Amino acid sequence: MIHSKQRFNYKEVFALLKREPRDPIEHMLQQANALAQRIRRLRFEAGSLDLDFPETKIRLDERGRVLRVQRVENDISHHLIEEYMLLANEAVAARLMREQQRAIYRVHEAPDEKRLQEYHEEVTSHHVPCGNLRERGEVQRLLQHLNTLPIGQALKIGFLRSLMRARYAIEPLGHYGLAKAEYTHFTSPIRRYADLVVHRALFQQSHDPKYSVKQTAEHITDTERNSADAERASKDVKLFAFLQAQLDSSAPQRYAAVVTDVRHFGCFVDVTELGMSGVVPLSELKDDFYLFEPTRNHLIGRRTRRIIRLGDKVEVQVAKVDTFKKQVDFRLAKAPATRNRLSSRPLRDKRPGRPVLSVRWRPTLNRRHTTQKPLLNPKD
Numbered sequence: 001m002i003h004s005k006q007r008f009n010y011k012e013v014f015a016l017l018k019r020e021p022r023d024p025i026e027h028m029l030q031q032a033n034a035l036a037q038r039i040r041r042l043r044f045e046a047g048s049l050d051l052d053f054p055e056t057k058i059r060l061d062e063r064g065r066v067l068r069v070q071r072v073e074n075d076i077s078h079h080l081i082e083e084y085m086l087l088a089n090e091a092v093a094a095r096l097m098r099e100q101q102r103a104i105y106r107v108h109e110a111p112d113e114k115r116l117q118e119y120h121e122e123v124t125s126h127h128v129p130c131g132n133l134r135e136r137g138e139v140q141r142l143l144q145h146l147n148t149l150p151i152g153q154a155l156k157i158g159f160l161r162s163l164m165r166a167r168y169a170i171e172p173l174g175h176y177g178l179a180k181a182e183y184t185h186f187t188s189p190i191r192r193y194a195d196l197v198v199h200r201a202l203f204q205q206s207h208d209p210k211y212s213v214k215q216t217a218e219h220i221t222d223t224e225r226n227s228a229d230a231e232r233a234s235k236d237v238k239l240f241a242f243l244q245a246q247l248d249s250s251a252p253q254r255y256a257a258v259v260t261d262v263r264h265f266g267c268f269v270d271v272t273e274l275g276m277s278g279v280v281p282l283s284e285l286k287d288d289f290y291l292f293e294p295t296r297n298h299l300i301g302r303r304t305r306r307i308i309r310l311g312d313k314v315e316v317q318v319a320k321v322d323t324f325k326k327q328v329d330f331r332l333a334k335a336p337a338t339r340n341r342l343s344s345r346p347l348r349d350k351r352p353g354r355p356v357l358s359v360r361w362r363p364t365l366n367r368r369h370t371t372q373k374p375l376l377n378p379k380d
Contacts, residue, residue: 047179149262
């Protein structure tokens with residue numbers, strides 16, 4: 001039974017942490033926050049990795065239709081809860097290990113060196129400096145640098161995909177991302193079965209002799225991944241319906257986006273407001289005929305000489321929704337105010353007073369296109 005003296009949401013706590021405390025509860029929260037921030041600094045000094053991503057929540061109306069897509073970012077009010085939860089999980093794991101109790105641990109193993117090397121090559125191909133990723137300090141410096149780059153989030157997601165997936169196990173193998181040698185899930189027994197198993201191990205001291213902790217760990221790892229896939233699928237259903245409704249209305253909204261990759265068939269864009277990425281195929285670049293220059297890794301308009309390169313900020317609108325393949329194509333909503341132009345030499349045709357622009361061009365490249373799957377909360 002829980003007796004609450006006061007109930008807050010995150011916005012309310014964030015606001016009160018920014019002002020002087022007005023009563024004993026607010027004073028306690030101010031002190032708790034100061035301590036949590038110190039714990040957080042020590043955790044990162046110990047090697048913990050910043051793998052947080054902005055979260056998108058889909059708000060529905062009474063009929064289940066999308067009202068808006070809301071972006072939620074972790075602030076100090078979230079840190080206040082998170083740091084104490086992590087500390088509690090670590091303390092419980094240490095006690096279980098010390099008492100040699102049969103229990104379930106949350107483990108995140110170190111990444112495979114081959115996958116790290118492949119990611120290293122991907123990062124350097126975008127002209128981003130990158131050290132030896134087998135050294136945790138280099139990983140931290142890279143992630144910190146990526147937070148300052150337009151393509152940083154896309155590359156950060158690439159790093160997350162190069163890591164092993166966290167799982168449950170009976171061996172305390174530690175947690176790579178959190179840089180903790182002792183870690184389990186303890187704080188949410190009312191919603192997560194792994195935590196309930198840990199509570200039983202901590203307070204009951206023993207399990208039924210017929211009870212297999214190892215089988216339970218494997219089972220809840222599988223069900224956790226199934227539920228995560230189901231959550232993503234449910235968001236996809238609503239989001240694709242939302243975008244399709246925009247197409248049907250012939251008035252698609254404009255969204256700010258960042259070019260995260262350039263290929264011979266178009267460019268990939270990350271639409272932060274929607275929490276997803278997709279492709280702008282060459283067929284949707286209506287203002288010109290674009291050619292891919294692999295040496296410079298950009299698209300260039302044959303007539304306008306407009307250049308589309310990695311990191312460019314653009315505005316996009318939905319162009320096509322394929323719910324079966326779970327793919328979305330976008331088109332550019334408008335051209336930037338200034339255009340990059342290459343120097344060219346004007347020539348005159350046979351008719352007097354008719355200057356034309358001489359432009360060299362190459363044969364059409366393969367214009368087959370595809371899209372990425374939406375990137376919704378790739379967070380452990």
